[in-house]
Every structure is written in structure tokens, then in C-alpha cells.
Amino acid sequence: MPATRVLPDEESTALLQLTRDLCTRELLPQAAQAEATETFPRETFRLLGRAGLLGLPYPEEHGGGGVSYEVYLQVVEEIASVWASVGVGVSVHALSCFGLFTRGTEEQRQRWLPEMLGGELLGAYCLSEAHAGSDPSAMRTKAVRDGDSYVITGAKAWTTHGGQADFYKVMARADGGISCFLVPADAEGLTADAPERKMGLTGSATATMRFDGVRVGADRLLGQEGDGLRIALAGLDSGRLGIAAVAVGLAQAAVDHAVAYAREREQFGRRIIDFQGLSFLLADMEAATLSARATYLHAARLRDRGLPFGREASVAKLVATDAAMKVTTDAVQVLGGYGYTKDFPVERFMREAKVTQIFEGTNQIQRMVIARSLAKGDAGNLHTD
Amino acid sequence: MKIVVLVKYVPDATADRQFESDHTVDRAGVPGLLSELDEYAVEQALQLKEKAEGEDVEVVALTVGPEAAAEAVKKALQMGADSGVHVTDEAIAGSDYLATSQVLAAAVRKVGESGAVDLVLCGMASTDASGSVVPAMLAERLDLPQVTLGSVIERQGDQVRIKRDGDTSTEVIGATLPIVLSVTDQSGEARYPSFKGIMAAKKKPVETWSLADLGVDAGEVGLDAAWSKVEAAEARPPRTQGEIVTDEDGSGATALVDFLASKKFI
Numbered sequence: 050m051p052a053t054r055v056l057p058d059e060e061s062t063a064l065l066q067l068t069r070d071l072c073t074r075e076l077l078p079q080a081a082q083a084e085a086t087e088t089f090p091r092e093t094f095r096l097l098g099r100a101g102l103l104g105l106p107y108p109e110e111h112g113g114g115g116v117s118y119e120v121y122l123q124v125v126e127e128i129a130s131v132w133a134s135v136g137v138g139v140s141v142h143a144l145s146c147f148g149l150f151t152r153g154t155e156e157q158r159q160r161w162l163p164e165m166l167g168g169e170l171l172g173a174y175c176l177s178e179a180h181a182g183s184d185p186s187a188m189r190t191k192a193v194r195d196g197d198s199y200v201i202t203g204a205k206a207w208t209t210h211g212g213q214a215d216f217y218k219v220m221a222r223a224d225g226g227i228s229c230f231l232v233p234a235d236a237e238g239l240t241a242d243a244p245e246r247k248m249g250l251t252g253s254a255t256a257t258m259r260f261d262g263v264r265v266g267a268d269r270l271l272g273q274e275g276d277g278l279r280i281a282l283a284g285l286d287s288g289r290l291g292i293a294a295v296a297v298g299l300a301q302a303a304v305d306h307a308v309a310y311a312r313e314r315e316q317f318g319r320r321i322i323d324f325q326g327l328s329f330l331l332a333d334m335e336a337a338t339l340s341a342r343a344t345y346l347h348a349a350r351l352r353d354r355g356l357p358f359g360r361e362a363s364v365a366k367l368v369a370t371d372a373a374m375k376v377t378t379d380a381v382q383v384l385g386g387y388g389y390t391k392d393f394p395v396e397r398f399m400r401e402a403k404v405t406q407i408f409e410g411t412n413q414i415q416r417m418v419i420a421r422s423l424a425k426g427d428a429g430n431l432h433t434d
Numbered sequence: 435m436k437i438v439v440l441v442k443y444v445p446d447a448t449a450d451r452q453f454e455s456d457h458t459v460d461r462a463g464v465p466g467l468l469s470e471l472d473e474y475a476v477e478q479a480l481q482l483k484e485k486a487e488g489e490d491v492e493v494v495a496l497t498v499g500p501e502a503a504a505e506a507v508k509k510a511l512q513m514g515a516d517s518g519v520h521v522t523d524e525a526i527a528g529s530d531y532l533a534t535s536q537v538l539a540a541a542v543r544k545v546g547e548s549g550a551v552d553l554v555l556c557g558m559a560s561t562d563a564s565g566s567v568v569p570a571m572l573a574e575r576l577d578l579p580q581v582t583l584g585s586v587i588e589r590q591g592d593q594v595r596i597k598r599d600g601d602t603s604t605e606v607i608g609a610t611l612p613i614v615l616s617v618t619d620q621s622g623e624a625r626y627p628s629f630k631g632i633m634a635a636k637k638k639p640v641e642t643w644s645l646a647d648l649g650v651d652a653g654e655v656g657l658d659a660a661w662s663k664v665e666a667a668e669a670r671p672p673r674t675q676g677e678i679v680t681d682e683d684g685s686g687a688t689a690l691v692d693f694l695a696s697k698k699f700i
Contacts, residue, residue, distance in 0.1 A: 063512070063632045071626060103631030114629050 072131040080132040094365015112163035118349040123296040124198030134253035136340025140291025145172025147284040151350040152272035162417030173207035173214035192221035225274025238263040249400030289366040293345040296373035300338040303380035341369035360422035370405035442504035457664040468506040471557035473624035511635035512627035518640035528657025535571035538649035573614035
């Protein structure tokens with residue numbers, strides 16, 4: 050029973066319908082097997098690219114879909130409700146294009162964006178390092194200017210699509226400070242470590258990327274030297290909304306499976322959904338999922354109107370991922386022993402939900418962002434369309 | 435080059451399908467979609483268009499059906515067809531194959547008024563009535579050669595070679611355009627519309643024609659003019675539960691083998 054949605058126009062409705070078709074016919078049949086065998090679904094991303102789903106929140110003149118965040122995030126949510134690894138991938142790809150779109154020159158955009166947004170090229174995002182996770186300003190990866198190029202040396206941890214992507218948005222320390230580069234996957238000296246052995250999202254490759262004197266042209270610097278951290282953090286506000294949508298998708302999937310099971314499963318001669326103790330658990334799961342969705346949609350609507358949305362994005366990421374963790378855990382409870390087996394998908398949802406509380410800024414970092422914003426005291430504005 | 439693809443709006447096979455009181459299929463009260471078998475015909479038309487380098491190929495999606503049937507045309511346009519024609523008229527309701535082919539033939543001729551039609555592409559059958567006879571009837575009415583159940587189409591100029599897989603042989607048939615051609619579900623997976631295709635479809639031209647526009651006499655079509663009549667139609671009873679073999683004492687495999695042998699499966 051997928052989510053009920055109100056969409057702003059007919060095209061958005063058709064987009065969501067297209068997304069559901071692709072999810073049901075292409076993603077769902079592969080998801081469990083690919084996760085079990087830790088297989089990255091590169092072809093699936095090509096299919097999503099051809100369908101136009103990898104560049105949705107970017108303008109049409111650059112090859113994007115010209116879709117609002119409000120609509121784009123619901124597409125991400127629907128994808129994640131079927132296959133979280135792919136939902137995360139779509140969000141990460143969008144984030145990887147963000148720096149070029151916001152800070153690239155017109156020439157840089159025209160050169161690279163169409164292929165990136167058209168989905169022919171898959172993106173990845175290199176910010177964290179082994180010792181610099183929540184505190185990215187402690188990064189050590191260096192970019193040394195040498196004539197018309199930069200030479201990048203260091204290692205970037207936790208790279209989603211690491212070793213699979215066609216381009217990497219890389220933050221590295223140059224003379225002028227942390228700077229942002231667009232590095233092609235085939236650059237000499239760029240290698241991926243073996244993928245991390247993760248608890249969940251096993252269909253998505255996560256790897257440390259090693260930069261062993263990787264030389265890139267100076268035309269691959271986005272913005273100015275020293276702009277890197279600002280670019281990274283600005284992208285993260287939007288990326289957090291993507292993760293919030295993924296988390297809500299996971300929660301929705303968990304609710305759907307738990308409700309379907311509880312309506313079928315009988316004990317003591319009754320469907321277990323007719324026992325109040327269990328039905329209240331389901332009601333709380335539904336309430337958490339719906340309110341998490343409303344929270345990310347609120348932040349998205351602010352963003353779509355060009356209003357500040359950083360605090361709301363952090364609230365959405367915090368609320369949605371905590372909800373996903375609770376709802377997926379409770380779904381395992383509803384399915385009882387069966388829920389604890391790999392024959393049912395809810396244990397996978399639970400494992401997948403955990404990382405959403407960690408990546409794209411831990412939920413402790415989100416609280417920091419929210420609290421800092423509260424300390425500044427900006428609130429209570431009324432906006433009209 | 436101009437290709438007309440016939441697209442039928444059919445009840446969604448995954449939803450509850452109903453009959454009207456006159457035993458015709460309920461097409462208004464149930465969710466519907468472009469017949470999946472017709473998606474293959476749309477796909478082949480689009481591939482011919484894409485392969486025709488430097489040549490202008492126009493793909494026209496044509497449907498006959500009630501108001502909701504416009505959805506079938508819309509889907510074809512979203513997939514990449516250039517324009518659409520929707521023939522709709524209350525008098526058409528309940529038409530048999532003969533009448534349907536008459537209306538389609540008139541519509542294809544009218545499409546041809548703005549430039550000759552080189553190819554009429556159809557699916558191998560509809561997913562509701564499953565008659566498979568409309569392509570042949572249409573070819574007869576248009577006085578065109580027909581090739582049915584094609585799985586591979588190759589074209590050079592006005593020459594086409596069509597691979598046709600039968601139960602006992604594979605034929606390769608050569609023909610000179612214009613022809614009527616039906617293609618099977620083995621001809622290649624139909625593409626999904628892209629989001630850009632969905633946006634573009636809104637701006638593509640769709641003409642809506644009545645029987646009067648086509649010059650077809652309303653008295654020759656519809657339920658009353660049908661050459662055959664469905665006297666009764668009721669849903670088939672659901673499948674009964676099969677025999678369940680429970681292996682309690684190690685005899686399960688034997689019971690299973692006995693069952694398969696009794697049905698001559700082994």
C-alpha cells in the first residue's frame with residue numbers, strides 16, 4: 050500500500066507513476082538478490098538515467114528534469130521504498146552534480162553537466178577521510194597547483210559508488226584552503242580500495258578512494274580555491290533531504306510489509322492486526338512515517354521557494370532517519386521470528402535504516418546544526434507563494 | 435515515411451475486469467491502459483524511426499475507443515510517437531472485429547490524406563479480446579499485403595525483411611511497403627517513457643475524429659451491426675486449490691512422483 054500523495058501538477062503525477070512502474074517491474078525483482086550477493090546494479094542506474102530520473106532537480110537547459118525538490122524527493126522516496134541502495138544512489142548522484150551546477154562556470158557546466166544529469170555518467174562524492182568524518186575541516190588530502198593542473202594526493206573514506214562512479218566530486222586542501230574538484234574516474238593514480246563490508250546497503254559499493262598524485266587540469270576546479278567546504282556543506286543541506294526521503298521510503302516499506310503480514314497472520318483464531326497491542330504498534334509506525342514525510346516536504350517547499358532551509362533539512366534528516374530506525378525495528382517485531390529471518394525483507398530494512406542515522410551528517414551533527422540555528426534566533430517568518 | 439501504430443486501450447489485467455449487461459467488456463468503470471502487446475508495436479515503430487538516418491519518419495499512434503482510450507495514445511506519445519489520432523463515437527461501442535477493422539481502415543486512409551502511410555504496425559493480439567484478426571482484416575480492407583507475428587524487422591528503402599517464428603519453422607518474409615504488419619512480444623522489450631518524453635507528449639498533436647469525420651455509416655458499426663453476438667459471458671470460477679502433499683513419513687516424494695506420472699508429466 051504505497052503512500053498517498055498530492056502532487057502539484059499532472060506531469061509530476063505522471064513522473065511518480067513512471068517511477069512506480071520502474072520500481073515494480075525493474076527494481077523490485079532484483080533488489081533482494083543483489084543485496085544478498087552485494088552486487089552493484091550499474092545497469093539499473095543506466096535505466097534510471099535513460100528514464101530521466103538522475104537529473105530531476107536540475108534545470109532542463111543543462112539536461113535535467115526541471116523538477117522541484119518537493120517532487121524529486123518523493124521520487125527518491127518511492128525508489129528507496131523498493132530498494133534503498135538505489136534511492137541512496139540517486140541522492141548521492143544528485144549531490145555529486147551539485148557543486149558543478151552551483152559553482153561551475155558556464156563553460157564547465159556545458160561541458161560536463163548534460164552527461165552527468167542525463168545519467169550516462171554516475172557520480173560520487175569524496176568529503177570524509179578516515180580521521181575526518183563529522184569534522185571535514187580536518188581533512189589532509191592535498192591539491193598542489195602545478196602549472197595548469199593540480200596534483201591531488203590523499204585518501205577519501207566512505208565514498209558511495211567508490212570504484213563504480215564515472216566522476217568524483219572531491220574536496221582537497223589547496224594553498225587557498227579546502228577546494229572542490231571534479232575528477233574523472235579514469236584519472237591516472239586514482240584507485241578504489243576493496244568495498245567496505247557493511248551491515249546494510251550491501252548492493253551499494255562504499256569504498257575508500259586513493260589519490261596517488263592524481264593530476265587534473267585546473268579547469269576542473271569548481272569555484273575558487275578555498276570554496277570547497279562551503280560547496281560541500283551547501284550540497285549537504287540538499288543531500289540531507291535526499292537521505293530523509295530515503296529513510297521515509299524505508300519506513301513506508303516496513304509499514305507496508307508489517308501491515309500486510311498482520312492482516313494475514315492468525316493467532317488464537319484471529320488476525321494479529323485485530324489485537325490492540327499489535328495494532329497500536331502499527332498505528333505508531335504509520336504516524337511516524339507520515340509525520341517524517343511531512344517534515345521533509347516542508348523543508349523541500351522552503352528550498353523550492355529559495356528560502357533558507359538548512360535547519361529544516363537537518364530536522365527532516367533527524368526526524369526521518371530516527372523514524373525509519375524505529376519503524377523498521379518494530380516491523381521486525383510485528384513479523385516475529387519470521388521478521389528475524391532473511392526470508393522476509395524487514396530485517397534488511399532494519400539494517401539499512403541504521404546507516405541513515407549516521408551518514409550525510411550523523412544525527413548528533415544534525416542536532417548541532419539545529420541548535421546553532423536556534424541560537425541565532427531566526428524563526429517565525431510568514432511566506433506566501 | 436509515415437508509420438501508423440494501432441494502440442488499444444484495454445482493461446488493466448491486474449485489476450478486476452467486468453462485463454456490461456450486454457456482455458461487452460466494461461471499458462468505462464475499470465482502470466485501463468495501453469495494451470502491453472501494442473507497446474511492442476510502438477517500440478518497433480520507434481526503432482524504425484531511430485534507424486532511419488537522415489530520413490523523416492513520422493509515427494502516428496491511432497486508437498479507436500471511448501474517451502478514456504486517449505490514455506493509450508498518450509502513452510504512445512510519451513514513449514516517443516510523434517502524433518496521435520483518437521477515433522471516438524458512441525455508435526462504435528460493441529463493434530465486432532469486422533466493424534472495428536472498417537473504422538480503423540477509414541482512419542488509416544484519413545491519416546494518409548496528409549502523406550501516404552507506408553506501414554501499419556499492430557500488436558499480435560489485444561490483451562482483452564485476444565482475437566488477433568484485426569491486422570488481417572485491416573490489410574484486406576486497405577488492399578495491402580499483410581505480414582503477421584513478426585519478431586525482427588529490417589528495412590531498406592521500401593523493402594522490408596521480417597523474421598517470423600512459428601511453432602515448427604522460422605520464416606524470413608520479404609515485402610514491399612506499404613504493408614500491414616503485426617509484431618510479437620519477442621520483437622524486443624518496449625521502452626519506458628522518459629520524464630522528458632512525458633513532458634514532450636503534452637505538446638504533441640492529437641486529433642479526435644468521429645464516424646462522420648471518417649465517412650463511416652454509424653449503422654454499419656456497433657453492437658447492433660455485429661455479425662456475431664456474445665450470448666453469455668461470466669467470469670471463470672477461480673482455480674480450485676491443488677492437492678497438497680505433506681511429507682510426514684518420508685513418502686512425500688513418492689506421492690509427488692505418482693501424481694506427476696498420473697498426469698503423464700513424467
